[in-house]
Amino acid sequence: MKKNYWMIGIGMVWTVIFAAMNFYWAIGGLIGARSLGGSIYEMAMNPSRSFVVILWLTGAIKLLGFLLLSLLLIQWKKPILNNTLFYVTKFIGVLLFLYGFLNFTTITLSLFHILDFDLELYAVLWRLLFWEPFWMAGGVFYFFSVKS
Known part of the structure; x- marks a missing residue:
């Protein structure tokens, strides 16, 4: 397994930023919450205890990606570990x-009224211009962190 250290590094930074957003919202921060729109924004405005717990757990789960990418930096002697990390990273x-x-x-x-979501235009534009491309960029970073 060959490793692309640039992609691993960028993926690690991406992962920390991604998790930090959840932690920020979990402690009551609201910057960026409106950009998510719909019921998520409504829950952020008046968060229940369970919503806050979900935000903390989601952030912690996202940090597992940092652990995965960190494991790629170790020179494993057992091929099964290398193969497992390769396929898990590609899959993620x-x-x-x-x-x-x-x-x-x-x-x-x-946006073209083919599907009906409860999202205002502000959230739709943020989702299309930032959030969904941000997810896709993370996928690219993880996928290209390793190559055979």
């Missing part, structure tokens, strides 16, 4: 990209 990259791409597609369809 594909999932991140697809999640962003599918959201991008459905939100674009809502």
Whole structure:
């Protein structure tokens, strides 16, 4: 397994930023919350205890990606570890990209009134110009962190 250290590094920074957003919102920060729109924004304005717990857990789960990328920096002697890390990293990259791409597609369809989402135009534009491409970029960073 060959490693692309630039992609690993960028992926690690991306992951920390991504998790930090959740932690920021969990402590009551509201910057960027409106850009998510819909019920998420409404919950952020008056967060329940369970919503805050979900934000903390989501941030912690996102940091598992940092651990995964960190494991790529170790020179493992056992091929099974290298192979496992290779396939897990590729799989996570594909999932991140697809999640962003599918959201991008459905939100674009809502922009043209083909699907009906409860999102104001402000949130739609933020989702299309920032959030969904941000997910897809993370997928690219993870996917291209390793190569055979």
